[in-house]
Amino acid sequence: MSEPPTSEPDRPRRKRREAAAPSPASLVDPAIAAPVRAAVAACREQRGNLIPILHEIQRTLGHVPEDAVPVLAEELNLSRAEVHGVITFYHDFKPSPVLGPKVQVCRAEACQAVGAEELFAAAPGLCGTVEQVFCLGNCALGPSVAIDGRVYGRMTASRLREVLA
Numbered sequence: 001m002s003e004p005p006t007s008e009p010d011r012p013r014r015k016r017r018e019a020a021a022p023s024p025a026s027l028v029d030p031a032i033a034a035p036v037r038a039a040v041a042a043c044r045e046q047r048g049n050l051i052p053i054l055h056e057i058q059r060t061l062g063h064v065p066e067d068a069v070p071v072l073a074e075e076l077n078l079s080r081a082e083v084h085g086v087i088t089f090y091h092d093f094k095p096s097p098v099l100g101p102k103v104q105v106c107r108a109e110a111c112q113a114v115g116a117e118e119l120f121a122a123a124p125g126l127c128g129t130v131e132q133v134f135c136l137g138n139c140a141l142g143p144s145v146a147i148d149g150r151v152y153g154r155m156t157a158s159r160l161r162e163v164l165a
């Protein structure tokens with residue numbers, strides 16, 4: 001026996017059901033949604049607040065999880081695509097927790113001239129995740145490396161190994 005065609009009186013009921021559907025943000029694990037909403041509250045008044053909010057989320061959670069996207073979209077009245085686009089545009093925002101220290105090797109000209117390329121090639125064998133950056137403001141003391149935000153000059157592979165240890 002086939003289903004009867006949807007009659008006119010059914011339409012309002014379907015609309016009511018659709019209206020009651022949970023928002024994507026409401027389905028996010030509270031362990032993620034709560035710090036994301038806290039970051040929004042802390043930075044809401046700042047101009048261009050999405051970037052500071054993302055930094056705050058990363059500072060709090062150690063990364064910017066994919067589940068933050070629907071919460072941010074709802075809180076900031078943006079599309080999820082807009083939020084996702086900003087997160088993926090900036091390499092600073094990590095989609096999953098970064099294990100170990102954050103190591104950045106400067107590959108700009110002044111550091112290249114004193115051995116940054118060799119250091120950059122050797123670094124992954126010493127510490128896993130390495131990012132390239134272009135100038136840490138320490139050009140006179142290159143090659144320069146930043147480890148968890150602290151800048152070190154005159155870096156060599158063996159010194160990097162020591163500092164990481």
Ligand code: FES
Nearest residue numbers: 106111136138139
């Ligand atoms: S060029 Fe490397 S710190 Fe400036």
